[in-house]
Amino acid sequence: MQLYYPSNSLLHYLHGFTKILVFGLLFTFIPLFMDRLASLAGLLLICLALFIYIRPSRWHWFLLIPVLILSFTMSLSYFLSDAGGTLYFQADLGYWKVIVSSSNIETSLKFMCRMLIWCLLFFLILFTTSNEDIVMGLKKFGLPEFVTLSVSLALRYWSLMIFDVKTVMDAQYVRGVDFRSGNLYTRSVRFASTLVPVLFVFLKRFRTTSFALTLKGAGRKNKRTYYYNPRINGLDKRVILNGGLLFAAWLVLRCFFTL
């Protein structure tokens, strides 16, 4: 499973460093300094517009479904506390107390908006940046070689690891272990049992990779060459400048207004 897909949007042409800095850091912090639901909704719409602009495939759109489910489920936890405001509904379930009030709804929606914004920003980076460009982007932040190599290996192998876990589950299913039936405890126990084969399979795989890295000269003491080393161009500089100004402007405005 490859998240990156080549296309001709402006974001596809940006350097990995630019995208990580602007979308991964600056834009990620802005929602934390937004207090009004309208502001968060506005930013969410901007992110969604950018997402549409990069023209993701149908399969990439499907990835928003688990994001929506997860953010909605997590936002429900806000109905277990009393945030004040107009009370619409209350139910006492012993240890738990469910409260639906105007403030609870607002807090919950804000949380959902933030989650969705962060996920969309994350997708914007991953869908428009090849693994190699992400690694080069991280390298520009001054991260040491072993960290960038680890990130590159994680990006290379994560889909294979998911495939291995799925095969382990399949191997248990054909022995009558159904992960879709039974109560929560039974399912958890069954799922936990897959960890043993997963661990053994991964240990063997990682051993191969470790040998392969050594046999390809990884970890040598000499200075490393970067064969692929894209430069930060004018477009990147403009995007970084505008992103920085936007972030700074938001912080300044927030000192004077409730945004």
Add this chain to the structure above:
Amino acid sequence: MITFDNYSCTYSSGKSMLHQLNLSIRPGEFVFVTGPSGGGKSTLCFSINGLIPHETEGSVCQGSVTVDGNRVQDVYPSDLVSVVGTVLQDPEWQLVRGTVKEELTFALENMGYPTDEIDRRLEEVVDRVEIQSLLLRSTLDLSGGQKQRVAIAACLMTKPKVIVLDEPTAELDPLGKEMVLDTIRQLHQEWGYTIVFVDHNLDVSMPYVDRVIVVSEGKIVADAPPSLLYDDPLVREWLPMPQVVELARKLGVKLEDEQYGERDPLTVEELRKALSDRGVIRPDPPKRLTNHKSEAGAVPAGEALLELKNITFRYRKQEDEMTIKPLNLRIGRGEFAAVIGRNGAGKSTLCKLITGLLKPHGGELLIDGKPSSELQADQRARHIGFVFQNPDYQFVRRTVYDEVAYGLSVQKLPAAEIDARVKKVTKLLQIDKYLQEHPHFLSRGERRRVAIASILVMQPEVIILDEPTTGLDSVRCREMMDYITELWRQGHTIIMLTHDMRVVADYIPRTIVLSQGQIVWDAPTREVFSKGKELKPYHITLPPVVELSHIWGWTQIALTSEEWVETLSIPELRETVPGGGGVV
């Protein structure tokens, strides 16, 4: 080029892997290393590239290994990169970068080469190994054969003097094997690399190598040119012969050779020539072949146990084409069928549909007359057992006993019944002496048997085996097939996915050829193999006896060495083969 001088290697567990090895490999030699699994072949490879002792914790070495003047124990493997290139067995996990181009440049980047030199070498290697079209592709999208070819190309980038290949074709289909072997042959013949090639498949590799070294129990038990290897009676005990050599020896046929005097033929063409020299030009086909090992003792196929009616399936990502096109198949009780075809033909998908791991898009699947959709996972497991190619995916318990009993405990059977069934099955598969061992620490063949036992114990009506002989040496492969045949003779219905055509010819009476999600042929093995050249487009490489039968234009082909030899030893032919009658 490579010298082992009184070299011994012992692992931290105390297990001695190589004992006082003395070996010298000359520059430009193509050395084939073979022998039983666990005999020390990989240890020998890792002692050449330096992974032993530097990367294998607790390994203790005595004596020395020298490669191109470098004492391996004194040089770290990453500094030996420009001397020894290595290709490992696992095609997926040895490629560490995202695209082919990144993979090729990675080692030189690590070595700090300037980019213009990397460019120059890249152009040269890509041209040599003919992978221009793959250069910008993701390593995830390549076939197994292409991956190994990229791994070989990545080795060549550092201009090594020696290339060590540790079972590079073990996990590949016949097409992938051919692709990799072609590349290795080119490396040797055209560019003169010194090659150390570890593998089990003698049938394919023997004709091309200069020398065969047989390693067993940490010792070199034979070291000879391939055509003289079986002159040593000890080797005949240790190592089953490739089919061509076996046929030649059974008929007492040798080739005249200037260098060696008399030698074994190594290819079908050489065997045909040797027989032709003895006057056997085009012998008559066998009159009637019924006593084939796979046909003898068979339980006649009973009522339909599995019925696939117009089954279709498509993976979500494949929007244009069906993976399984409308497919009809009937498997009767007590049948033994092989499913063959190239990678991607739909073999695994078909089995996943039968086992319920995938749901068909259309059509109907009946198991013992009932629609499969009505069965829960545990009910289905009682009807159909699926043994995965890699047994490591299966094992969840700490002892062989618990592992085999696991499926039964899920079904909540009484302890006494579980105990009785586990003991019966482990005895049948001869793993009863390992009941208290950890399944992950057994040998590959034993692990496979534990995996089969853990399915067999649930007494399924059908057992589906995915490549049960892959990666096993010839002796273990035969043992495994004997176990499977025994299960079949006891009345189990068996479906086996395999790429090993010799196994199909020797053991399996019914063959189903799949291509692009459709059944191309479904008939007795003899009938399918009679198609000869028609099988080529499906990347099916026929065993030497079948090939010879076709060369001689036999309408009734021989499937096994025994059948073939029997035909040639009928009285009128025996006279034409000098000494043949006595040998056969």
